[in-house]
Each structure stands twice: as structure tokens, then as C-alpha cells.
Amino acid sequence: AEGVVFSASKLAEAFNLSLMIIGVSLVAFGTSLPEIAFEIKAIRMGHKTMILGNIMGSIVINAALVLGLVGIISPFAITDFSPYLIGAAFTLIACLFFIKFVRSERKVTEIEALFLFGIYIFFIFAELYFR
Template sequence: MNIDYMIFAFLLIILILSGALTTRSISKISLYLKLGHFAAGFIIMAIATSVPELVISITSAIEKIPELSLGTVLGSNVVNLSLVIGTATLIAGEINFKSNKIKKELTYPFFIALLPIILASDGILSRIDGIILIIIFITYFTLVFKRSDFEEEEDVVSKKQFIKNLIFFSLGLMALLISAKYLVDYTSIIASDIGIPVFLIGIILISFGTSLPELTFETISLLHGYKILAVGDLMGSTLSNSTLILGTVSIINPISIPDYSEFQIVSIFFIILISIFSLYLRSKSGLTRLRALLMIIIYIIFLLLTGFNMN
């Protein structure tokens, strides 16, 4: 038992250190590629941290249970827009941008993530729906890649520094994903030992576990003052989940919705969180610690309602 707690603490330290390494490395990589922090967070880090969801979803499609991917993706998006960004803001401080143009640019793309909910309103995400989602993913990510960043960078990164930071980023990302996976495993062991109900273990681990890389990356990004990097990762992860992952899975195997009531609960909370987060981001005071606390409370309510619905 004591060994489990020691391993858990060790994995947590690895998670934090790897998060710091990836954050610092990606900042230099974005400068060399002239991507800027927003595009780097949106494209590179967001896709990288979506690997757990992608692996789970493709596996579920191949195993003929594609509906699992829909729950995983929507659940992860709810966690990202509540627990992840809320916790990161509580730890690192508020997220606020002075420019109204930046505020608009950072909020409206989140609503693209609602498209799977609209497409699945007939009870299924078909292969045609999947193709639509993939086209939207490619189109929007291409636009982000081509555009200049909101914040101009004056530093110059040499090719040698770029290669070094690319290696550090790769190592940090591997450590981040591996430590997150095993941290979930040991959390399950500890949770079982202290008697947490099985349904709570499942909901908490699936949603929180696959979002650990985002939580670590966004918290450390905010601690280093990289607000756009953190929001770029949040936006990119949300859009990747809703378009790339669900699009790929529905093309492999169309996703039917076996229990529409559970789908409605997740969808309603997702819509509420996107609306609230966008409203906060566009306000003068931005996302404060008090508002971040409200996002976390919404996540707790989501857990309770989902748990009651399963009983």
C-alpha cells in the first residue's frame, strides 16, 4: 500500500516536470517555426495531448463499440472546459486579454466543437458526418497555421536551439503521456482501497485521466505567463476531440447513440460551459479565480448528475 502511494507521488512529480519541459520547449519551437504561441498551442500541443482520446476512440471503433468514443470525447471536452481550465486558473492566476479582437478570435471557434452534437441529433454520426468533421478540422487548422500570431515575438532561435528544444519537447511529451497513463492506474488502485464507489472511479478516471496532459501543460503555461499558449491548447484540444477524433471514428464505424438521456446531459453541460467560458473571456475582467471556481463547481454538478443517471 505504501509503495502505491510512493509510486503515485513519483509519477505526479514526473508529470509536473515533463509539463514544464514541454512548455518551455514549445515556446522556442514556435519562435523558430514563426508559428507564435497561439498556433503552437493550438496545433502542436493540442494534437499531441489529444493522443490518449484518439487511441481510445480508434480502438473502440475497431472493436465495434464506437459509441464509447462519443462519450469519451464529449466527457473530455466537459472536463477541459471546467476542471482543467478552472484548476489551471486557480493555481496560476486569471486569464485576461486587453484586445477585443483577440477576445473574439479566441472565443467563436469553440462553438465549432458543438457541431457533433448537432450532427448526432438524429441519433447517429454517419460516415458523411465524419467526412464533414474531418474537412472542418483540416480547414480550420490550416487557417490557424497560415495566420500570424496575436503577439509578435522579437527573439530569434537558432537551428541548433530548435533541434535541442525539439528533442526536449519529444522527451517531455512522452514522459507527460506515459506518466499520465500510469498515474490513472495507480489512482484507481488507491481509490479502490479507500472505498470510492465504482461508478465514481470510472467517471473521474476516464474524464480526468485523459485530460491530465492538458491540465499540466495549461497550468505551467499560465504560471510562465503564456496565456495564449494555454488557451490555444484548450481550444485546439476541444476542436481536435470534436472534429478529428469523432470524424475519424465515425468514418471507421458510424456512431449510434444507445442512451439519448446520457447524451443530452453531456451535451447540455458542454453547451453551458462553452457559453460561460466565452462570456468570461470576452468580459473586461476575464476568467478570474472566483469564476474559475464556478467552472469547477459546474464539473462537480456534472459528475453528480451523471452518477445519478447511471443508477
């Protein structure tokens, strides 16, 4: 973890990018690779319900447990929420569309999956453009 934090900060510095941009793109993608590999393996083995359980569990752990532990170790204040508005908006959009897709036919089709993927790509562009 220390190497990732160090490398990410050096990369941001070298390319004159904010740590937020590096965090929401490269670091987030890198830390999601085990999740992606797990989801691919689970779908190939026919464990579809495990996929949703893992995704929901991961979101709750990152949003509640990780943030809670960080706050216990070193309390922090968020004095300006504006840098997080794009991420919060896209998180809400992705969750709403995911719920809509799953509730509509109880599945996510290839087109819907591409749409969700597109939301992520658009999110990265929005983060880069509005910074």
C-alpha cells in the same frame, strides 16, 4: 490506450457502474491530465494565449477529428441520444459561462474559475444521480 479501455471496463464491472460514468469521470480526467499539466506550465511561463489556443484546439480535435476518425474506422449509429443529454447540456453551460467570463473583462478571475470548476463537479454528480 488498450490498457485504459480494459481497466475502465473492469472498473465499471467491479463497481456496477456504467461505462458512460467511468468515461465521463475517471477516463476523461485521466486523459486530461497532460492538458492540465500543460496549462499550468504555460500560465507559469506567462503564455496566456497559448492556454486558450490549446483548450479550443483540444475541444475541436476531440469533437471533430477523433469522432471523425472513429467513424471512418468503424461507422456507428447513435440510436438513443438521451444518455448524452446531461453531458451535452453541461458542455454548453461551461462553454457559455467561459465565453461570458472571457468577454466580460477579458480574463477569468479566481471566483469565475471556481465557478467553472463547480460546473464540472455538479456535472459528475448529475451523471451519477440521473443514471
